[in-house]
């Protein structure tokens with residue numbers, strides 16, 4: 177957030193602001209009523225389906241496109257009042273990487289970022305040289321300095337474009353899909369760099385296709401579809417199943433990214449909802465994934481017995497599924513076991529995933545129909561009446577189960593039951 181203010185009312189002036197932008201191209205309305213605010217030192221993500229208008233918004237923000245209506249302001253100044261050079265000293269942008277075709281070296285390409293700082297016949301000086309070297313270092317392309325850009329991979333070129341924008345030393349960065357060609361490591365490093373730059377005071381607006389990376393690295397998201405803003409604000413408020421359904425016309429499950437508060441979006445294929453009550457037994461990430469998969473498929477899910485704080489217990493709570501828990505490292509008391517056994521008995525199917533624990537054997541035994549997720553826990557459970565599948569295919573496996581056998585014939589685990597996980 178900015179401490180930049182107007183000196184009067186104490187209200188922060190956004191570093192970049194677009195109000196009520198409308199754009200038509202080739203007689204077609206591309207953007208209408210688009211508002212966007214990027215506070216100083218923040219990263220704003222533009223997300224939305226192909227053709228939503230993200231690139232068009234970025235072109236408007238850097239004044240290469242004049243809107244039919246609306247205003248763009250940089251640090252309070254209408255961008256229309258600024259010369260091209262003045263805009264270039266304030267706003268740098270990276271286009272999509274495919275646009276680099278000249279046979280310059282990496283260093284020469286990055287040097288182009290200095291143009292707005294030079295007079296027409298000026299030679300680059302030491303400051304320019306330092307800015308170019310620093311930009312290449314930060315974007316991790318210094319090792320390619322002497323190579324022609326055309327000899328680089330798509331991901332490497334993308335980082336050269338970022339270096340060129342950094343060499344421009346502007347307060348505002350506009351990034352069009354900065355991670356599109358990057359492997360997961362470089363995608364994360366690039367967005368870490370953008371977050372660091374924002375922490376140092378730069379303001380970034382980035383069109384990002386990967387919603388989970390956008391959620392993790394952006395302070396705010398603007399969801400566009402059909403040229404209109406569908407939602408804007410904190411990623412946790414914006415990335416909901418409803419908004420995603422509306423903007424992308426796609427079913428998606430929204431949970432939380434492990435170890436963070438950021439939303440985790442899992443797109444779901446179109447399927448008929450799974451109209452079945454399923455009780456999940458097991459612990460850890462695999463059981464948690466099974467719970468999420470089944471809820472996403474439309475099933476009503478119950479869980480337990482699991483230790484409180486286990487990943488499966490946490491996921492069940494996030495998704496509002498009834499869960500029977502016991503304190504971590506405590507024994508499973510008979511009350512908890514009975515409640516979970518009752519849930520398993522009432523369910524249309526029981527799913528076993530992750531480590532089941534000896535104490536849950538009676539819960540498993542209460543199942544009329546049993547599906548196990550392939551993994552370490554499987555040898556512990558009886559195999560004859562068990563379908564074994566993957567987390568992804570759980571809904572189909574449950575839907576395809578044969579009718580329940582007579583409950584009286586159900587196997588009961590033999591041997592002494594232990595009380596601990």
Ligand SMILES: Nc1ncnc2c1ncn2[C@@H]1O[C@H](COP(=O)(O)OP(=O)(O)OP(=O)(O)O)[C@@H](O)[C@H]1O
Nearest residue numbers: 201202204206224225226227228229230231232233
């Ligand atoms: N010159 C033009 N004339 C007509 N339509 C155009 C023109 N330029 C872009 N469009 C259309 O404007 C819409 C928005 O394009 P834009 O590139 O802004 O979308 P985007 O959200 O960046 O898409 P993507 O995610 O696929 O990159 C698209 O339907 C595109 O076909």
